[in-house]
Amino acid sequence: MLGPDDTTRGQRVTRTETSSRTTSPTTPAPPDGTPPPIVISNLTKVYRVHEREAGLRASLGSLIRRKYRDVCAVNDISFSVSPGEIVGFLGPNGAGKTTTLKMLAGLLHPTSGSVSVLGHEPFKRERAYLSRMAMVMGNKGQLQWDIPAGDAFLVNKVVYKLSDADFRAALGELTELLDLGPLLKKQVRSLSLGERMKCELAAALLHRPMVLFLDEPTIGLDVTMQARIRHFIADYNKRTGATVLLTSHYMADVVALCKRVVVIHEGRLLFDGALAQLSDRIAPFKLLTVKLHDAESPPSLDGYGEVQSSEDGQTTLRVRRDQAPAVTARLLAELPVADLTVEDPPIEDVIDQVFSNSSLDLYGTVKS
Amino acid sequence: MISTFGIYFTTQWASFLAYRVVFFLYSMWAILPPLIYLAVWSTVAGAGGIAGWSKGEFVAYYLTFMVVNHLAGSIEIHTASWEIQQGEISGRLLLPVHPGIRTLASNAGFKTIGMVVVVPSVLLLAVLFRPEFHTTPGMVALGVVATLLAAALQFLIGYTIALLSFWITRADAADQLNMVLLFLLSGQVAPLVLLPDALRIAATVLPYRSMLSFPVELITGQLSGTAAAIGFALQGAWLVVAWFLMRFTWRRGVRRYAAVGG
Structure with missing residues (x-):
């Protein structure tokens, strides 16, 4: 846990601080000395984006000379996650959460700094790594739309080289927990949003990943379905000991699932510690x-x-x-x-403040 | 890898069958353009023939062309390119298999199931137009092999063009250029032997003859043993070039994707 004085201007987090967090009360070191499955050190991601003014003239001008601007989506962040932890990764829109998750999943190459997940460098996309992790993006389904969900699961069985017995056991378990029975024969495109998310989760978990990145898993779902998905994630974590890094804009998700939260804003790490202490720092x-x-x-x-x-x-x-x-x-x-x-103040208000535009004041708050 | 291809192949069938009308129209795309040239050339040839080709030989050529066109054609601009443009490639990159296997299975699935449309159509046209084949079973067998190699070559080139979507949003513009060259130099407008020397040489030196015309020439018995061997050598050489080009483009493309957005 970072103390109030540990953060220099609430932005820079050093390697030493990272390791101290790993052994903090909120991120207990595992008794057997297992290394943290997720370690992020001084991670930075800079995008080069093309931009132009509105209008025809600017449009024609951009044909000849394009203007580019560097956007620092993630700026020198460091933290680690212990085995079996569920960590909430919070911040307003555009804070850099999804960019970080994509670097962890191997979809993005860091501009600088390092990422290690289960001992792998994710961007190398080694089979040994991809077979042990999963990422679920709430706003982007990964199942093929034109085939029944059951067929999509069969595809994953082959892709992840699951034995018949393992596949049957995993599917049976997931079917029961998520009540998938009536959905398996339906085409994915005919499923409701909530049903589809249940199937997305099941497809992502059939191979029992040890690290799970969940990017807004409950987005757009009604409260009942949100609660169901939330309960399922907690249950999966408890049964398998999987490490989970979760982004969500729903306070209830964070409150129900995450004892520890990491807050970033404009790419910089603002807070890493117990959810209960977030209010001390943010509010x-x-x-x-x-x-x-x-x-x-x-x-x-x-x-x-x-x-x-x-x-x-x-x-x-x-x-x-x-x-x-x-x-x-x-x-x-x-x-x-x-x-x-x-x-x-209620934790909901605190998190709401993190997500709201007024979170621009956070630097000042953390510094104080 | 074979089992992965197999499961993707199966699901792609199901996927294509979900859009039966669209699928039927796409399949007709391999038939309709050559049908126009079949009509043109068989009319021009009339009863007396032209440039040593009888009307029936033109019919045999174009009917064969339709089947080879369907089996060898590239659809990657509609599959792989679309996945990259829409960001769906992210989901594929999370899986421990190369996304190209799925793309290849999609290609193979489309072609095999499309034969349900192509074969009856060609048989019906054969009854109507009466083709004249002067070939041997050996040449037809070689032609089948050449068709598979042409399909592999078109896949690699089509996939490489689709991968340009990692850099440019509209890779279909590059695909259009390729399609125009394929249209001109693959023996569709006219059998290559009837084209001016410059175009025929261009078709042979570039991969376009290997991509379509060569198997048709084999199946219709136009080639000697030596010409067939040279044709296979050219196909093989272009396959090697296309393979390395695809691998290079894939690696650079994924690196760029990982750099700019994911």
Whole structure:
């Protein structure tokens, strides 16, 4: 776990810090000394993108001279994941999450830095590596649309060289857990979004990968199906000990599955630690809910903190964490307080802040 | 690898059969253009023949051309290129098999099942137009081998062009250029022996004769033993060149894909 002072300007994470995180309470070192299945060191990815102004003139101009701009999608990030961990990889759109996952899966070549998964350099795409990992992209199905899901699973049986017995056992298990029975004979294109995601997950897990990259696995699904997929991922992790790195925009996914989260923003690592401590770093404030005796004409509480809500005689104030004891004392001393509670902000709000545009303030927050 | 090809081959059949009308139209594409030239040349030849070719020989040539055209044709611009453009190649690259095996199985699946359309069509045309074959079983057998080699060559070239999608969004423009050259120099407009010397030499030096005309010439009994041997040597040489070109393009293409987007 990084302490508040471990992060220099909340951006640069050194190799030493990475190893200290690996043995932190949130990422316990395995008792048998197994090396972390995922190790990312100073990883950077720069894209060169073509850009031009709008309009015909610029369009013609770009025929002759093209303008390119370097975009740093991932900027010097380092972290590792222990065997069997489920880590939430969070950040707003365009933060670099998918780029990082693609580098881990071997689809993208890092510009600099290193990636090691199960002891392999993913971009070499060795069969030994590809046979032990899987990546599921929620917004991009990988199953062939024109054939029944059952046929698609048979393709994977052959591609991953699964024995009949292993295939039957894995398919039976996945069919039961995901309730795939009625879906196996349906063409993939005729499945609903949720049904398709269940089949995508099953296809990706038939060969029992030891490392699983899930990029928005519940995107677009209704809450019931989200819960089902979530439960399944937790169950798969528990049964197989697979290591899971998960991106999701749904707070419920992160809260239910991930004890540890890694937050990146604009390609830089902002936070790596326990989900419970994310609020300390991202939202270093407390919520003070005050109820006064004389609720008929309550005085303004603006002077005590940022008023977040005020209704039914109750006012909720947002107060910096380090100032909370002093503000509490002042409130009790200066006002006829009938009731006062001091709480951490709900984790949902914290994650929401990570995903919202206001997360641009995160640097400042982390620095403080 | 064979079992992987086999399972992909099977699923590709199912996939093609899911779009029966489209599949039927694609299959007709191998037949219709040569049919136009069959009609043109058999009319020009009339009762007396032209340049030593009788009407029936033109019919035999073009009917053979239709079958070879279907069996040797490349469809990779519709399969591999599309996968790259749409980003579907990402999913394929995650699997522990070369995505080209699936592309090849798709090609083979299309051709075998397409014979259901091509063979009856050609037989019907044979009844209507009455071909004259002057060939031997040996030459036909050699022609079958040459057809397989032509299919391999067209696949490698078509796949290489499709792989250009790693660099340019519209690799179909490069494919169109290849198709125009194939149209001109593969014996479709006219049997190569009837073309001006310059075009015939170009067709022979470039891979286009090896890609289509050579097997047709063999099956219709136009070639001597020596000419057949030279034709196979040329096919073999172009296959080697096309193989290395494809491998080079694949490696560079995947490297670029990994560099720019994935």
